[in-house]
Amino acid sequence: MRVLVIGRGGREHALVWKLAQSPRVDRLFCAPGNAGTAMQAENVPIEFTPNDFDRLIRFAKKERVGLVVIGPEEPLAHGLTDAMQKERLRVFGPTKNAAQLEASKVFAKNLMRQADVPTAEFRTFDHPQPARLYIESREYPLVVKADGLAAGKGVIVCSTRQEALNAIDRIMIREEFGAAVGRQVVVEKRLEGQELSLFSLVSGRTILPLPPTQDHKAVYDGDQGPNTGGMGAYCPAPIATPELLQQIEEQVLVPTVSAMKHVRMSFKGLLFTGLMLTSQGPRVLEYNVRFGDPETQPLLMRLKSDLLDLLEAVVDETLGEIDESRIEWDPRPAVCVVLCSQGYPGPYVKGRVIQGLEDVGRMTDVQVFHAGTRREGDVILTDGGRVLGVTALGDTLADAKRRAYEAVSRISFLGMHYRKDIADKALLPPPAPPPPTPPALEAL
Ligand SMILES: Nc1ncnc2c1ncn2[C@@H]1O[C@H](COP(=O)(O)OP(=O)(O)O)[C@@H](O)[C@H]1O
Ligand SMILES: [Mg+2]
Missing domain, CATH: 3.30.1490.20 (ATP-grasp fold, A domain)
Known part of the structure; x- marks a missing residue:
């Protein structure tokens, strides 16, 4: 089968890398891709733009593509799935209507309210x-x-x-x-706790949760500084016990999926729930309607089964026939550290030469997923804010972290920066609570 992956980030490189391992994939395309996807797929120089689906559709039809996998949220929100389905293409990704779960926070919060999904108290305003x-x-x-x-x-x-x-x-x-x-805006109560990213394959009534992951949004160590697209992730997240996952499935996933069915926007694709684990229980912060980035990188690093089988089962609505216990995961944890350009998440510099990729390429159980990169002749240059996702498996989470940073130490480009504390949340004891405030002087 011929498969086309749409997108150009670390998530798409991880999808391409994994799909390339499928014995049933004989040609793999990525539009537009990056220097990393070009190693396992044929990059196609077509950019998605909201008012031009035609070039992608024409390409997919001309190449007799058997499955299109849409990576980012933007094409989903604009209805690329619907447009492609109209042309009889098989697409992994929700319809425009269903993609509102991510594309409109007002829609998502109202659905949560209707379906009684635990979330922060809120109101919406126009x-x-x-x-x-x-x-x-x-x-x-x-x-x-x-x-x-x-x-x-x-x-x-x-x-x-x-x-x-x-x-x-x-x-x-x-x-x-x-x-x-x-x-419109949502104004909601600020919650405290650790965040969890839970991805589920969803098709018809079937929900298949994948191993839980945790992302690191803030740019600096200790969750300081402005938010980014994600600075690193690990999988599985030990905080997500089987009991907690069971609770999330019952209180969040099942009611969400049936509420979408009820409003005739059946969800088919990957449903990403971003949760805050509060002292009162899990609360949904948001939904996304596609694989998360960088979480997909450590997640797919651990998947041993054929990803194509899983994606096709979603598209064909045969997900219910897949025995969850037959999906094979590497028991070892994986850690991904994202290397960024100088200035990111603010305005950043591009076009810097990346060194050390070949050296790291020889390490076992380490994979460097490309995000903002491009090739120029023999060199690979930075071409985005998030540049690489250095991902490693290890016997323990601590070992995976050590191996990921060992690989990071061999890579360099001018102005490169990254967080040094990925996975520490799961490795270190939680910080001690602040000392009680001393009584006011008058009270003494
Ligand atoms: N109610 C909340 N309480 C505390 N932090 C929140 C809350 N909602 C969002 N956040 C923080 O803001 C980040 C981004 O919010 P999110 O709803 O995931 O939107 P988006 O990913 O579209 O920016 C979250 O990952 C979380 O760190
Ligand atoms: Mg988010």
Whole structure:
């Protein structure tokens, strides 16, 4: 079968790398891909743009592609799945309607409310003034979220009321994330806890959760600094006990999938639930409708079964026939460390020569997934904010971390930066609570 993967990031390189191992894949394309995907697939120089599905569709038909796998959220939100299905192409990825779970935070929160899925207390607004009044009336810290897709930048986690009021201005008045994206907002209670990413294959009524992972959003060690697309991840996440996963399946996954069916937007594809594990139990922060990046990198590093079988089972609605216990996972944990360009997540520099890739290529159980890279002659250059995802398996999580950083130490490019503490959340005891505040002087 011929398979076309759409996208150009670390997630797509991991998908391509895994699909290339399938004995049933005889030609693999990636549009547009990067210098990494070019090692296992044929890169096709077609960029997705919201108003031009035709070039991708024509390519897929001309090459008799048997399965299209859509990596990023943007084409899904714009209905590339629907357009391709109309042309009788087989597509892994939800329809435009179902993709609203990610593309509209207002839609997602309303669905959670309707389906009684545990999530942060919230209200939605389409005018700034009522949003401001609501903020004034809250006695707890808030998070303000622009409704639409904002490449991970439209969520403002606030510590003070003033910050939340400013967030309304930034989203709705100054339209920093775009006019359509900021037409509505979600204002919700700020929750405390560890975050968990849980991916599930979903088709019809069948839900197949994959091993849990944890991402690291903030740019600096100790979760400091601004949020990024993700600085590293590990799989499995020991915090997600079988009991917790069972609870999430019952309280979150089953009601979400049946609510989508109920509103005639049946979900088919990969459902990503971003959860906060609070002292009161798990709460959904958001849904995504595609594989997460970088979590997909350590996840697929551990998958031993044929990924094509799983993706096709979703598309053909035969997922229910797959025996979960027959899906083989490497028992060893995997850790992925993302190497970034100077300046990222702000404006960053591109075009720097990457050194050490061949050296790392000789290490066993280490895989360097490319994100923002391109080849020029014999050299590989940086070409994005997140450049590489260095992923390693190890006998223990600590060992996987050590091996990933060992590989990282062999790679360099000018201005390269990365977090040094990926997986520490699961390896180190939690930080001690702050000492009690001393009684005020007057009280003594
Ligand atoms: N209610 C909340 N309480 C605390 N932190 C939150 C809350 N909602 C979101 N966050 C933080 O903001 C990040 C981004 O929010 P999310 O809803 O996942 O949107 P997106 O990924 O589209 O930016 C989360 O990963 C989490 O760290
Ligand atoms: Mg998120």
